[in-house]
Every structure is written in C-alpha cells, then in structure tokens.
Amino acid sequence: MTEAAQFLRRRQLLAGSAGALATAGLVGFADKAVAQAAPAAPAGPRPLPAYAAWKDADAVIVHSATTIETRRSAFGTSSITPTDRLFIRNNLPAPDAAIVANRDAWQVSVEGVRNPRTISVGDLKTIGLETVATVLQCSGNGRGFFPSKPSGTPWTVGAAGCVVWSGVPVRYVAEACGGVASGMVYLTGTGGEKLPDGVDPLSVVVERSVPITAMTDAILAWEMNGAPISLAHGGPLRLIVPGYQGVNNIKYVKRLAFTSAESQAKIMSHGYRITPLGGTSVPGEPSVQQMPLKSWVNYPAGDRSVRAGTVYVTGVAFGSGAPIGRVEVSSDGGKTWIDAPFVGPDLGRFAWRQFALPLQMAPGNYVLTSRAIDAAGNVQPQERLENAHGYNNNSWADAAVKVAVV
Amino acid sequence: MTEAAQFLRRRQLLAGSAGALATAGLVGFADKAVAQAAPAAPAGPRPLPAYAAWKDADAVIVHSATTIETRRSAFGTSSITPTDRLFIRNNLPAPDAAIVANRDAWQVSVEGVRNPRTISVGDLKTIGLETVATVLQCSGNGRGFFPSKPSGTPWTVGAAGCVVWSGVPVRYVAEACGGVASGMVYLTGTGGEKLPDGVDPLSVVVERSVPITAMTDAILAWEMNGAPISLAHGGPLRLIVPGYQGVNNIKYVKRLAFTSAESQAKIMSHGYRITPLGGTSVPGEPSVQQMPLKSWVNYPAGDRSVRAGTVYVTGVAFGSGAPIGRVEVSSDGGKTWIDAPFVGPDLGRFAWRQFALPLQMAPGNYVLTSRAIDAAGNVQPQERLENAHGYNNNSWADAAVKVAVV
Numbered sequence: 001m002t003e004a005a006q007f008l009r010r011r012q013l014l015a016g017s018a019g020a021l022a023t024a025g026l027v028g029f030a031d032k033a034v035a036q037a038a039p040a041a042p043a044g045p046r047p048l049p050a051y052a053a054w055k056d057a058d059a060v061i062v063h064s065a066t067t068i069e070t071r072r073s074a075f076g077t078s079s080i081t082p083t084d085r086l087f088i089r090n091n092l093p094a095p096d097a098a099i100v101a102n103r104d105a106w107q108v109s110v111e112g113v114r115n116p117r118t119i120s121v122g123d124l125k126t127i128g129l130e131t132v133a134t135v136l137q138c139s140g141n142g143r144g145f146f147p148s149k150p151s152g153t154p155w156t157v158g159a160a161g162c163v164v165w166s167g168v169p170v171r172y173v174a175e176a177c178g179g180v181a182s183g184m185v186y187l188t189g190t191g192g193e194k195l196p197d198g199v200d201p202l203s204v205v206v207e208r209s210v211p212i213t214a215m216t217d218a219i220l221a222w223e224m225n226g227a228p229i230s231l232a233h234g235g236p237l238r239l240i241v242p243g244y245q246g247v248n249n250i251k252y253v254k255r256l257a258f259t260s261a262e263s264q265a266k267i268m269s270h271g272y273r274i275t276p277l278g279g280t281s282v283p284g285e286p287s288v289q290q291m292p293l294k295s296w297v298n299y300p301a302g303d304r305s306v307r308a309g310t311v312y313v314t315g316v317a318f319g320s321g322a323p324i325g326r327v328e329v330s331s332d333g334g335k336t337w338i339d340a341p342f343v344g345p346d347l348g349r350f351a352w353r354q355f356a357l358p359l360q361m362a363p364g365n366y367v368l369t370s371r372a373i374d375a376a377g378n379v380q381p382q383e384r385l386e387n388a389h390g391y392n393n394n395s396w397a398d399a400a401v402k403v404a405v406v
Numbered sequence: 407m408t409e410a411a412q413f414l415r416r417r418q419l420l421a422g423s424a425g426a427l428a429t430a431g432l433v434g435f436a437d438k439a440v441a442q443a444a445p446a447a448p449a450g451p452r453p454l455p456a457y458a459a460w461k462d463a464d465a466v467i468v469h470s471a472t473t474i475e476t477r478r479s480a481f482g483t484s485s486i487t488p489t490d491r492l493f494i495r496n497n498l499p500a501p502d503a504a505i506v507a508n509r510d511a512w513q514v515s516v517e518g519v520r521n522p523r524t525i526s527v528g529d530l531k532t533i534g535l536e537t538v539a540t541v542l543q544c545s546g547n548g549r550g551f552f553p554s555k556p557s558g559t560p561w562t563v564g565a566a567g568c569v570v571w572s573g574v575p576v577r578y579v580a581e582a583c584g585g586v587a588s589g590m591v592y593l594t595g596t597g598g599e600k601l602p603d604g605v606d607p608l609s610v611v612v613e614r615s616v617p618i619t620a621m622t623d624a625i626l627a628w629e630m631n632g633a634p635i636s637l638a639h640g641g642p643l644r645l646i647v648p649g650y651q652g653v654n655n656i657k658y659v660k661r662l663a664f665t666s667a668e669s670q671a672k673i674m675s676h677g678y679r680i681t682p683l684g685g686t687s688v689p690g691e692p693s694v695q696q697m698p699l700k701s702w703v704n705y706p707a708g709d710r711s712v713r714a715g716t717v718y719v720t721g722v723a724f725g726s727g728a729p730i731g732r733v734e735v736s737s738d739g740g741k742t743w744i745d746a747p748f749v750g751p752d753l754g755r756f757a758w759r760q761f762a763l764p765l766q767m768a769p770g771n772y773v774l775t776s777r778a779i780d781a782a783g784n785v786q787p788q789e790r791l792e793n794a795h796g797y798n799n800n801s802w803a804d805a806a807v808k809v810a811v812v
Contacts, residue, residue: 076635080632084490129764130749225484227484
C-alpha cells in the first residue's frame with residue numbers, strides 16, 4: 001500500500017471514529033494529508049482558527065486550522081519573530097485549554113535515567129534555568145518551491161521564526177534523575193495531545209527521537225518570547241532542541257525518555273523521512289533532524305514594486321548551530337554576489353542573523369536572493385535536495401524573489 | 407504659583423477648551439497631574455483603554471488611560487519584553503489611528519542641518535537601517551517607593567521593558583541633510599500629538615532636548631519587536647535615544663532638530679527636572695536624561711509565597727550604555743550579597759542583562775533584592791536620590807521584595 005493510500009485509509013478510519021478530527025482536516029501525522037483533506041478553498045483568505053485567533057491576521061497566511069504561515073513581508077528586522085506573527089504547524093489538534101490553566105501542575109515523565117520519575121513544571125523550575133534564542137522551522141518550509149508538487153502544505157519561507165525560550169536544560173533534568181541509564185543513544189520526546197479512539201496510538205502519536213548528543217543544548221521550556229508558552233505553541237511545556245527542525249520540538253511534552261532505539265511511532269519510523277522522488281517512506285532513510293544552512297531575502301518581498309534608488313535588501317540566515325560567517329546577496333538570480341552586512345544583535349548560534357544590504361537599483365526587473373556561508377566555510381546550495389515529501393529545502397534559487405523596480 | 411497650582415490651572419483651561427482631554431484625565435505634561443485628576447478608583451481593576459485593548463490584561467496594571475504598568479511577576483526571563491506586556495506612559499492622548507494607516511507617508515522635518523528638509527518614512531528607509539535593543543523606562547519608574555509620596559503615577563518596577571527597535575540612525579539622516587549646522591549642541595525631538603486649542607502650545611507640546619552626543623546611538627525607528635510600531639507606542643515613527651529615560655524617546659516624531667539651546671517647551675524647561683523635596687521645578691535643575699545604573703528582582707515577585715528548597719531568583723540589570731559587569735543578590739535586605747550568574751543572550755549595551763541565581767531557601771521571611779555593578783565598577787546605590795517629583799529612582803533598597811518561603 002502506498003503512503004498516500006495509507007493516509008487515505010487512516011483518514012477513513014478517523015472519519016468513522018473521530019469525526020471532529022476529520023472535519024477539521026487534522027488527519028495523520030504529516031501535513032501532506034491535511035492538504036489532501038482540505039475542502040475547496042473558500043473565497044478570500046481563510047479565517048484564523050479559534051485557538052490562534054490572537055494571531056495578527058494581516059501578517060499570516062492561514063493554510064488550514066493547523067498550518068499557518070508568516071508572510072515574507074511580515075518578518076521585519078528585529079531579530080525576534082513576535083508570537084502573534086509566528087507560524088503554526090500542529091500534527092494533531094491542540095489539547096484542551098484546561099492544560100494551561102494551572103501550568104505548574106503539568107507533569108512530564110522522565111525515563112531512561114537511573115531514577116525514573118515524574119516531574120511537574122513547578123518542580124522543573126527548581127532544577128535549572130536557561131534562556132536561548134532558536135530558529136523554529138517546519139521541515140516542510142520551502143515545500144511550495146518543489147516542482148514535483150509534493151502533497152502537504154506548500155510553505156514558501158514563512159514556516160519559520162526566531163524565538164526566545166526559557167526553561168530547564170535537559171542535562172540538568174537527567175542529572176536530577178541520577179543520570180542517563182547506560183546504553184541510551186536517543187533523546188525521545190512524546191507529545192501530550194489527546195489521541196483519537198479506535199486507531200493504533202503509534203500511528204498518530206507525536207513522538208520523535210533525536211541523537212542523545214542533542215541533550216547538550218535541549219531544554220524543557222515553559223516560556224516563549226517573554227510569556228508563558230501559549231497552547232498554540234506547545235504550552236505549558238515544550239521540548240526545544242536547538243538546531244533541529246520543528247517537528248523534533250515536541251509540544252505539550254508529557255514524556256522525556258533516553259532510549260536505546262528510535263521511537264516506533266509512525267511519525268518517526270515513516271514520517272519526516274527524506275524519501276526519493278516517487279518512493280515510499282521507510283525506516284532507515286534519513287530523518288528530518290538538524291536544519292541545513294539556509295537564508296532568504298525578506299525585503300523586497302516581491303509582493304509589490306519598489307522605487308528606484310537605494311533599496312535596503314534585508315533577510316535572515318541560520319543553520320543548525322554553526323555561527324553564520326557571512327551572507328551574500330544577488331540581484332541577478334545568482335550570477336553575481338555582494339557581501340551583505342549583518343544588522344542587529346547576535347542572539348547566539350541557534351538564532352538567525354539578520355542582514356541588510358543597501359543596493360542601488362535602477363528601474364527594471366530583478367531576481368533577488370541570498371546565500372549563507374557558515375563559519376566552517378559551508379555554502380548554502382543552489383539546488384534543493386529532491387525528495388518525495390518536500391523536506392529540508394534550503395535552495396537559494398528556490399527562495400529567490402522577483403522584484404520590479406520602477 | 408506652585409507647580410501643582412499651575413497644573414490645576416492648566417487643567418481648568420483644558421476642561422473648558424478641550425473637554426475630551428480633561429474627561430480622559432490627560433492633562434498637562436507630567437503624569438502627576440493625571441493622578442490628581444483621576445476619579446475615585448472603581449471596584450476591581452481598571453479596564454484597558456481602547457487604543458491599548460490588545461495588551462495582556464493579566465500582565466499589566468492599568469493606572470489610568472495613559473499609564474499602564476507591567477506587573478513584576480509578568481516580566482519573564484526571555485530578555486525581550488513582549489509588546490502586549492510593555493508599559494505605556496503617554497503625556498498626551500495618542501493621535502488618531504489614521505496616522506498609522508499609511509505609515510510610509512508620515513513626515514519628519516529635519517532642522518538645524520545644512521540642508522533642512524522634510525523626509526517621509528518611506529524615504530528614511532532608503533537612508534539607513536539599524537536594529538538595536540534598548541531598555542525603555544519611564545523616568546518615574548520607582549516613584550511609588552518614595553516616602554514623600556510625590557504626586558504622579560506610583561510606578562514600582564514595571565514602567566520599563568527591553569525592546570528591539572529598527573530604524574535609521576540619526577547620524578545618517580543628518581548626513582543626508584548636509585550635516586549638522588554649526589553651533590548646535592542639542593538634539594531636539596518634537597511629538598506629533600494633536601494639541602488642544604486655547605492653550606499655549608509650549609505648555610503642552612511633547613518636545614525634549616538631549617545632548618547632541620546622543621545622536622551617535624539615536625535612531626528614528628519604525629519597527630518595534632518585529633512589527634511596525636503600534637500607535638500606543640509611538641508609531642509610525644519614534645525617536646529612540648538609547649540609554650536615555652523614556653520621555654526623551656519622542657513618539658509620533660514630526661520634527662528632529664539640531665539646536666543651539668534646549669527646547670523652550672514646558673516639558674523640557676520645567677518638567678522632568680530633579681527638583682529638591684518641597685521645591686518648585688525651574689530651568690537649570692538637572693533634567694531627566696541618561697538612565698542611572700539599576701537592577702531589580704522579578705522572581706520571586708512577593709505576590710505569593712514560595713516553596714522551600716532551590717529558588718531561581720531572577721531579574722534584570724541595565725544602565726545608560728556601559729555594559730553590566732556583574733549583579734549581586736541579597737536575601738537579607740542587603741546585609742550579605744551573592745554573585746548572580748547572567749542568563750540568556752547579551753543583546754548589547756543598551757539592553758538589560760538577565761540574571762538567575764539558584765538560592766537554597768529554608769522556610770521563613772526574606773527581603774530579596776539585587777544590585778548591579780557596571781564594567782567601570784560603578785555600583786547601584788542603596789539610597790534613592792530624593793526629589794520632589796519622584797524621578798530616577800535606582801535604589802536597590804526600594805526595589806526589594808518581601809518573600810515568604812513556606
């Protein structure tokens with residue numbers, strides 16, 4: 001059975017056993033299913049769903065109730081992406097808002113340690129505190145540029161943001177539990193979403209494994225951008241794995257386990273894999289984990305013409321933890337490049353750097369893009385890595401914008 | 407005539423000529439008048455005013471329609487103060503929202519340069535771009551701790567926040583106008599609020615002068631925390647003078663002038679002066695300009711008891727531009743001190759640094775406070791500078807919180 005057929009089958013099961021989920025188009029673990037299930041687009045932009053009604057409607061594109069993208073023109077140049085402009089991509093509907101009514105009472109089970117225990121958020125706050133700025137990005141960011149038109153949300157550049165988190169380092173939590181048990185090589189987080197009845201939990205649960213080395217930087221976060229994490233973004237507690245694609249940053253985390261093997265959940269074993277074009281996802285293929293080196297131009301955004309003269313071309317650049325060395329900008333589709341200065345504070349190696357290049361632009365048509373070079377000399381590539389589900393796109397050619405200067 | 411009498415007189419004038427202003431309690435240039443004019447406090451918290459209805463009501467204290475304070479318990483530890491939790495202190499009612507409908511069309515007149523001209527925000531965006539994190543603080547922050555009970559809003563610690571701004575450096579704007587004219591020693595900004603009829607404009611206009619040296623760091627900002635500056639916070643264009651008290655950061659700035667003398671506006675000549683207790687403000691007294699070295703504890707906030715054990719004591723420290731060297735915390739009201747580690751990214755010398763000290767606390771009562779030491783070795787003082795209007799309070803004793811550990 002093909003992946004697509006499996007999705008359709010699962011969807012039919014859900015339609016019977018969990019009508020509300022199916023109605024909302026919230027089916028399966030990969031967002032490609034959502035697009036398949038989406039009804040014909042209504043006239044005009046889709047409204048914000050209730051749990052995210054506080055988002056800035058003018059700054060986002062609502063793809064579906066669980067997939068909301070930041071407009072390229074709405075990123076600004078202030079380093080941090082404000083919460084009301086940040087993208088949303090949920091694999092399952094958000095849990096009931098009751099879970100954020102008493103945040104300190106939320107519990108996470110810590111396993112794969114010498115002394116396993118369940119710890120409340122209130123107790124986590126006595127174990128440690130760290131604040132870190134990270135890029136949060138859906139691994140499907142840039143899927144919309146794949147000519148193969150993979151099913152799933154056709155994100156362009158806006159399924160990403162730079163966010164400040166506060167929480168307790170995972171390494172301190174492990175210490176508080178006597179240390180990691182021997183033989184463990186993965187850090188596995190499990191989301192606390194309510195699972196539908198009548199389906200194999202492993203087929204829908206949001207559970208992901210990352211290499212245990214990621215615990216050096218990972219935190220269990222209760223605060224985002226200066227406020228308790230909203231329900232829409234995974235509050236009361238979210239596992240943040242700096243440098244890793246968004247799906248590994250488990251919302252409503254209810255279990256943190258050091259494990260000897262990767263999770264057997266479908267979202268890990270088959271989902272979010274780099275599958276050859278036309279192929280079927282299978283375990284063993286590369287998983288969507290560390291973020292590839294990437295940058296893009298946010299202004300001009302290509303949504304309107306620009307006046308001739310000096311134009312400050314701005315954008316962002318980031319990787320999985322290596323500092324960004326420099327950024328180049330091209331206005332001729334990549335034939336020639338100019339170094340673009342950084343602007344604004346450096347929020348650390350997991351944040352993005354902003355660049356701003358004053359460019360003299362005469363009337364005409366341009367193809368603007370940027371490419372990042374990290375401190376080790378790695379260069380953001382021109383070509384995307386082709387794959388069946390449209391993950392990990394970091395092509396500078398794909399992210400280019402066509403700009404008319406008048 | 408005493409200052410208070412002058413305020414009352416001006417208020418009576420306004421009551422006749424600009425009823426709407428008086429009704430809103432928005433009278434005069436110093437917030438002390440607002441408190442005098444405020445009606446008896448209604449039962450329960452005051453509601454948010456319409457222009458700031460999007461603020462997080464649970465995170466703020468509404469003193470009046472133009473004075474809104476961040477709760478000490480709402481600061482978090484994410485370095486940046488989210489816009490919906492940031493304090494508001496307006497000297498006049500915000501202009502009509504029409505001014506933010508077409509932001510790029512807003513104009514600022516640049517004077518005291520070789521080639522004076524009026525420049526639109528759209529054109530400013532072609533002159534330069536800089537992004538800077540600054541502490542924005544009302545000079546009356548801490549007034550509520552003065553035993554002399556100065557009239558005016560009794561802020562405790564929440565008339566402050568750390569905010570990221572993007573805009574054009576003032577020095578580039580001056581260059582674009584042929585450079586500063588000779589003999590100019592002040593940078594003077596004028597707010598674009600609508601002034602009431604029937605009163606001397608100089609008695610109400612928001613116009614402040616800072617030493618011209620401040621232009622090295624000053625910017626004309628159009629973006630705050632990643633979004634266009636809201637009307638409530640001075641959009642479409644605000645003069646940001648890093649390191650200077652809030653009143654010098656002119657909202658809706660319509661005139662930027664390099665001048666040979668300080669502004670003659672009442673808010674400059676008589677307002678915001680460090681006046682001896684019982685005295686009357688006169689020109690020549692020290693003006694409220696650069697921010698003194700300051701820190702305070704945000705958690706525990708003293709609003710509820712804390713469980714015995716390890717408590718992460720967190721807070722913020724900042725000055726007027728000298729980097730913070732270290733922060734000490736005391737749990738016995740200043741008898742003994744412990745170095746507190748910094749936490750989170752360093753956003754630059756005009757931002758605040760966060761600290762987080764894990765403290766073992768047995769049941770009992772504590773007086774928690776912090777003091778900042780800057781890179782030059784200056785130490786935040788124990789005593790406030792007594793003054794008639796309650797400005798520039800940076801006493802670590804005043805900012806202390808009483809905490810019950812159970």
